[in-house]
Amino acid sequence: xxxxxxxxxxxxxxxxxWAFRVPAALTGxxxxxxxxxxxxxLLAGLAVMVGHAVVFAINRVTGLRMVVGMAIGAxxxxxxxxxxxxxxxxxxWLVTRGRVDVAAVGVTYLFALAPLLxxxxxxxxxxxxxxxxVLEGWTVLCxxxxxxxxxxxxxxxxxxxxxxxxLLSQVLSRALVRPLAAVGSRVWxxxxxxxxxLTAQDVLTGAPFVPLGxxxxxx
Amino acid sequence: xxxTLLTGALVLVLVFALLAPLESLRWWSRRRDAAVLDALxxxxxxxxxxxxxxxxxxxxxxxxxxxxxDGVTDSRRERAVLAEIAERVPDVAxxxxxxxxxxxxxxxxxxxxxxxxxxxxxxxxxxxxxxxxNLINLRNALRVLVSADPRYGPTYNLAVAHEIAESLTRHGYxxxxxxxxxxxxxxxxxxIALGSAWYLAGLxxxxxxxxxxxxxxxxxxxxxxxxxxxLYGARDRMQLLGPLLFPGRWPTSRFSxxxxxxxxxxxxxxxxxxxxHMGGRDYFDRHHTDADGTSYRRLTVDAxxxxxxxxxxxxxxx
Numbered sequence: 001x002x003x004x005x006x007x008x009x010x011x012x013x014x015x016x017x018w019a020f021r022v023p024a025a026l027t028g029x030x031x032x033x034x035x036x037x038x039x040x041x042l043l044a045g046l047a048v049m050v051g052h053a054v055v056f057a058i059n060r061v062t063g064l065r066m067v068v069g070m071a072i073g074a075x076x077x078x079x080x081x082x083x084x085x086x087x088x089x090x091x092x093w094l095v096t097r098g099r100v101d102v103a104a105v106g107v108t109y110l111f112a113l114a115p116l117l118x119x120x121x122x123x124x125x126x127x128x129x130x131x132x133x134v135l136e137g138w139t140v141l142c143x144x145x146x147x148x149x150x151x152x153x154x155x156x157x158x159x160x161x162x163x164x165x166x167l168l169s170q171v172l173s174r175a176l177v178r179p180l181a182a183v184g185s186r187v188w189x190x191x192x193x194x195x196x197x198l199t200a201q202d203v204l205t206g207a208p209f210v211p212l213g214x215x216x217x218x219x
Numbered sequence: 220x221x222x223t224l225l226t227g228a229l230v231l232v233l234v235f236a237l238l239a240p241l242e243s244l245r246w247w248s249r250r251r252d253a254a255v256l257d258a259l260x261x262x263x264x265x266x267x268x269x270x271x272x273x274x275x276x277x278x279x280x281x282x283x284x285x286x287x288x289d290g291v292t293d294s295r296r297e298r299a300v301l302a303e304i305a306e307r308v309p310d311v312a313x314x315x316x317x318x319x320x321x322x323x324x325x326x327x328x329x330x331x332x333x334x335x336x337x338x339x340x341x342x343x344x345x346x347x348x349x350x351x352x353n354l355i356n357l358r359n360a361l362r363v364l365v366s367a368d369p370r371y372g373p374t375y376n377l378a379v380a381h382e383i384a385e386s387l388t389r390h391g392y393x394x395x396x397x398x399x400x401x402x403x404x405x406x407x408x409x410x411i412a413l414g415s416a417w418y419l420a421g422l423x424x425x426x427x428x429x430x431x432x433x434x435x436x437x438x439x440x441x442x443x444x445x446x447x448x449x450l451y452g453a454r455d456r457m458q459l460l461g462p463l464l465f466p467g468r469w470p471t472s473r474f475s476x477x478x479x480x481x482x483x484x485x486x487x488x489x490x491x492x493x494x495x496h497m498g499g500r501d502y503f504d505r506h507h508t509d510a511d512g513t514s515y516r517r518l519t520v521d522a523x524x525x526x527x528x529x530x531x532x533x534x535x536x537x
Contacts, residue, residue: 054370057244124236125364125371126464 010039017114020145026111030103037110038082044116045077046070051122051132084169085109091168092161100161101151108150109165112143140166232357239361240368243375246322275312277399277530278392279304280383282319282408284497285359288340289326290318296503296516297405303520308527311401314390319404319411320359322378324385327355363407366414367436367465376440379411380418387424399425399445399530403523406457406496409433413447416440429526431519432458432496437467437477447486450522452494452502452515492518 013023013036025036049070056066089106115138122128122135144162148155281301283294297315305313318326327336339355342348365371366379387400400419404412409430416426417440428440430449434457441447451458462468467475480486494500494515500507504515513521 054240054244057248058374060248062245062248120237121233123240124233125239125361125368127236127364128368129370 006035006039009036010043013037013040013111014043014114014117017111017142017146020142022146022149023111026108026146026150030101030107033107033111037107038078040114040117041081041110042074042078044113044119045081046074047117047119048077048122049073050120051128053123081110081113084172087172088165088168092165104150105147105161105165108146109143109169112139112146115139115142235354235357236361236364239358240365240371240375243322243365243371243378246378247374273310274393274396275391275398276310277312277401277527278387278390279311279313279527280317280386280400280402280412281313281315282317282402282404282412283315284406284408285320285356285363286343286406286497287318287320287359287408288336288355289328290316290324291326294503296505299505300503300516300520300523303516304523304527307520307524311527312390312392314386316389317379317382317386319379319408319415320362322375322382324382327358360407363410363434366411367438372414372438376411376414377418380415383415383419384422394422397422397424399427401427401429401527401530403429403431404433405431405502407434409449410435410438410461413438413440413444416444420444427526427530429523430458431502431523432494433461434458434464435461435468435477436465437472437475439476441476441480441485444480444485447480448526449486449488450491450519450526451488452492452496453490454493454500455496457496489522491522494518 009025013025016023017040023036025033053066053070056062056069061069085106088109089102092100092105093102115135118135119132122132124131140162143165144155144158147153147162148158151158151161153161281297283290283297286294301313301315305311316324318324321327327333328340330336336355339352343352343355362375365375383402388394392398392400402412402416402419404410409428410433412428412430412433413435416428417438420426420440420443426444427446428444428448430447432451432455433449435447435449449458465477466472468477470478472478477486492509492513492515494502494504500515502515502519505517506514508514509518
């Protein structure tokens with residue numbers, strides 16, 4: 001029953017954030033909002049994994065292994081977002097010398113991920129890539145809209161903080177992508193005995209992956 | 220009532236769109252790399268077709284538009300155009316047995332849902348029911364987007380290229396001599412012709428692409444094709460979707476494959492008459508004529524024959 005209540009709270013919060021309203025869960029202390037915020041991040045992670053299912057298919061991971069891979073990927077992405085939120089909160093505390101409620105900033109960042117629940121639409125051919133960018137923009141807007149009332153700051157300050165947070169999250173994700181990909185590849189090879197054929201980054205940059213060239217043509 | 224219908228239509232489009240990439244991804248995920256590449260790289264291995272004498276100067280592979288349901292029952296109007304081309308350019312072998320909107324050449328009438336697609340196909344000729352038959356167009360148009368998508372295109376185009384190579388082999392293509400191959404795609408077939416050309420060129424065949432009112436993206440295959448001819452009608456609005464939908468074709472994308480091919484002089488766009496994209500007054504219409512009294516069908520045939528006449532010259536120049 002508690003799980004259902006939690007899930008209901010997560011979905012309600014998602015609906016509120018989509019409509020640019022502050023969710024009820026965010027009006028209380030950050031410690032109470034954290035489970036709901038983590039739920040939003042987890043569902044967002046799952047949707048992102050579904051949207052990028054092509055990476056599994058091209059790596060020939062299918063069936064149950066694909067489902068398990070997606071579930072693990074969703075948890076992994078949620079943890080990554082929580083780590084990003086904690087880093088952002090810590091940096092906000094340093095920059096403002098403790099004048100900002102850093103826990104609220106971190107939790108608000110997680111709630112603002114709500115638009116990413118539609119990330120499964122990234123799977124749609126051609127337009128999916130555009131949808132991904134729109135969702136990213138929507139997420140930044142949600143962050144700005146939520147930060148203003150939660151922290152009691154003006155729009156411009158919220159915009160600066162939201163923009164800075166987004167920029168920081170981008171820098172962090174790009175800085176972490178290589179070491180995380182290397183670790184992920186090792187884990188993958190260890191578990192399956194095969195090397196990763198293609199990473200998410202390869203797919204999203206459109207790298208041609210079939211090594212077919214003139215030399216392989218019939219002699 | 221109207222909002223419900225619109226919502227239903229949107230959901231239908233979404234479901235079709237989400238399903239579109241699955242077929243080629245499943246095709247790819249069930250095969251091993253070596254098997255896929257060997258089958259493509261040695262299409263002559265299973266050849267039973269006798270060599271043609273005299274050897275054709277070039278091969279033309281025709282890929283139909285998004286209204287097609289398989290690679291066999293193409294329209295009589297398209298068949299008439301191909302027959303006329305074959306008659307006027309007898310040293311070019313013409314093939315038209317590849318269904319470009321599926322992997323493994325499996326037409327819509329060759330699967331479990333045959334009853335559904337077969338009915339829609341029959342409805343294409345019934346005016347009151349033709350709206351429903353647009354589901355065929357929708358389904359196939361989404362495969363065009365799959366072909367143009369950098370994530371799904373590589374597997375999809377590989378599968379179609381495999382079928383084109385098989386078709387060439389069936390028609391006696393000499394993989395030792397490798398005469399020029401011209402892949403002609405009508406409508407959405409234009410993009411798929413371009414996408415699959417990447418792999419056909421990889422086999423060492425000199426490949427050119429002719430698009431008849433095609434919706435073309437800035438496919439990386441443009442780096443490998445010898446030449447792309449985009450033939451279009453003045454009243455064909457559909458072909459304008461290419462430069463609209465694909466950012467690589469925008470003037471701002473100066474370093475895209477499309478812009479580089481244009482600058483290298485490997486893309487020719489030519490208005491061949493007053494045709495529309497599909498239906499009456501389209502590229503295959505023999506009843507309507509231009510101001511000089513030439514039928515639209517003849518204009519299309521003339522343009523393709525002219526291209527075929529330059530193919531050998533293009534190869535020599537290239």
